[in-house]
Amino acid sequence: MKRIACQFNYLTALAVAVVFLTFMVLVSPSPSRAASPDPGMASAGKVSKVDRVEARIKELQTKLKITPAQKELWNNVTQVMRDNAKTMDALVKARSEEASTMTAVDSLKSYGEIVETHSDGIRKFISVFEPLYAGMSDAQKKNADTLFRHHGRTKSKAKGK
Numbered sequence: 001m002k003r004i005a006c007q008f009n010y011l012t013a014l015a016v017a018v019v020f021l022t023f024m025v026l027v028s029p030s031p032s033r034a035a036s037p038d039p040g041m042a043s044a045g046k047v048s049k050v051d052r053v054e055a056r057i058k059e060l061q062t063k064l065k066i067t068p069a070q071k072e073l074w075n076n077v078t079q080v081m082r083d084n085a086k087t088m089d090a091l092v093k094a095r096s097e098e099a100s101t102m103t104a105v106d107s108l109k110s111y112g113e114i115v116e117t118h119s120d121g122i123r124k125f126i127s128v129f130e131p132l133y134a135g136m137s138d139a140q141k142k143n144a145d146t147l148f149r150h151h152g153r154t155k156s157k158a159k160g161k
Contacts, residue, residue, distance in 0.1 A: 049092070053085035063147055064140055073132040080128050084121035091117055 057078050066074045095102075095110045102110065133144060 049085040049089045050082070053081050057081060060147065064136070064143055070132060070135060073128075073135065076128040077125070077132055080121075080124050084124065087117055087121065088114070 061074065091110075091114050095114065098106070098110070133141065136144065
């Protein structure tokens with residue numbers, strides 16, 4: 001009897017954690033938007049994931065100093081980034097449109113679908129980023145390590161770590 005209670009608590013805690021983490025991912029500001037040189041974009045109420053990804057692509061290309069020899073591999077990376085953003089945008093839009101009629105179970109399933117899609121997108125990104133990273137100079141790798149290590153943190157959080 002005790003074991004079932006512990007499993008229930010574990011599953012409940014897991015479900016709550018998934019919902020909380022997903023919520024935090026969806027509502028947290030994007031580093032590219034926060035660091036955007038365009039004040040209109042940073043103050044916009046809702047900027048699509050596609051727009052944020054385009055800004056992130058430009059930022060990464062500049063900071064990683066992508067060379068002409070790396071352009072083909074870089075194009076593979078940017079295509080995956082764009083595809084992932086379009087997919088996530090569609091899921092978030094659908095969730096938003098159906099939010100008022102969702103049951104608790106529907107809401108959890110929707111969050112689960114978003115989390116799974118995000119996870120799949122990360123795996124796709126890694127598979128195309130790895131060959132690009134392998135061909136980078138040491139300086140480019142160091143830049144990439146720093147950029148991806150701090151991705152998702154605000155400047156104040158990054159300084160404190």
